[in-house]
Amino acid sequence: QTGDTLKVATDATFMPFEFQVDGKLTGFDIELVEAAAKVMNKKVEWTTIDFKGLIPGLVAKRFDMAVSAIYITDERKKVVDFSDPYYPGGLVIMVKKDNTSIKGPEDLPGKKVSVQVGTKSVSYLQENFPKVERTEVEKNQEMFMLVELGRVDAAVTGKPAAKLFAKSRPTVKVLDKQLTVEEYGMAVRKDLPELTKELNAALAKLKADGTYDKLVQKWFEAGN
Numbered sequence: 001q002t003g004d005t006l007k008v009a010t011d012a013t014f015m016p017f018e019f020q021v022d023g024k025l026t027g028f029d030i031e032l033v034e035a036a037a038k039v040m041n042k043k044v045e046w047t048t049i050d051f052k053g054l055i056p057g058l059v060a061k062r063f064d065m066a067v068s069a070i071y072i073t074d075e076r077k078k079v080v081d082f083s084d085p086y087y088p089g090g091l092v093i094m095v096k097k098d099n100t101s102i103k104g105p106e107d108l109p110g111k112k113v114s115v116q117v118g119t120k121s122v123s124y125l126q127e128n129f130p131k132v133e134r135t136e137v138e139k140n141q142e143m144f145m146l147v148e149l150g151r152v153d154a155a156v157t158g159k160p161a162a163k164l165f166a167k168s169r170p171t172v173k174v175l176d177k178q179l180t181v182e183e184y185g186m187a188v189r190k191d192l193p194e195l196t197k198e199l200n201a202a203l204a205k206l207k208a209d210g211t212y213d214k215l216v217q218k219w220f221e222a223g224n
């Protein structure tokens with residue numbers, strides 16, 4: 001169905017999942033997709049776009065898959081297929097280190113919170129805390145920076161990325177309480193069911209042969 005090239009889209013602004021070093025894509029998702037493609041005997045052709053364009057781009061058949069720390073949600077499952085879950089995630093709150101007024105999501109109404117457009121963070125706040133003043137931005141770096149600069153009170157984003165960012169910046173902290181429990185999946189066009197099957201088989205092989213564990217170790221556990 002997809003020939004020998006897999007067209008994969010990502011929003012490379014989310015360390016350690018996908019980001020750029022000297023203009024080159026790298027991260028856990030990037031290496032996992034490359035490894036899966038190798039098992040499937042395919043080459044990867046990457047496209048980088050804003051997160052909000054990933055699911056619409058799949059629907060419009062601009063690429064075959066999107067891999068970008070995407071949570072598997074019922075809403076998204078209506079328009080795209082997902083691989084088996086490949087990593088656990090969940091939303092957390094990031095604030096300035098000296099912030100004492102926000103201890104959990106119940107403290108967010110009336111506060112300014114930065115979120116990335118098109119993400120689960122937006123729908124989570126809309127549904128559960130509609131009184132939060134959302135500042136919606138395109139890039140994750142911008143979302144984090146608004147907290148650092150004190151232009152917003154908090155950011156709501158995925159735990160691994162928030163933790164990694166907080167580790168590199170002494171001015172911010174991640175609250176322990178996790179707001180949701182999620183699973184990351186690779187999103188695939190609905191008209192390519194064979195690709196989803198092949199992808200699941202490749203992921204299973206990478207888990208069985210130790211490649212998956214090595215990548216988890218490299219991107220999430222090394223140096224902790």
Ligand SMILES: NC(=O)CC[C@H](N)C(=O)O
Pocket residue numbers: 011014051068069070071072116118119120121140158
């Ligand atoms: N890639 C990201 O910036 C995080 C997206 C978030 N996990 C979601 O699925 O909505």
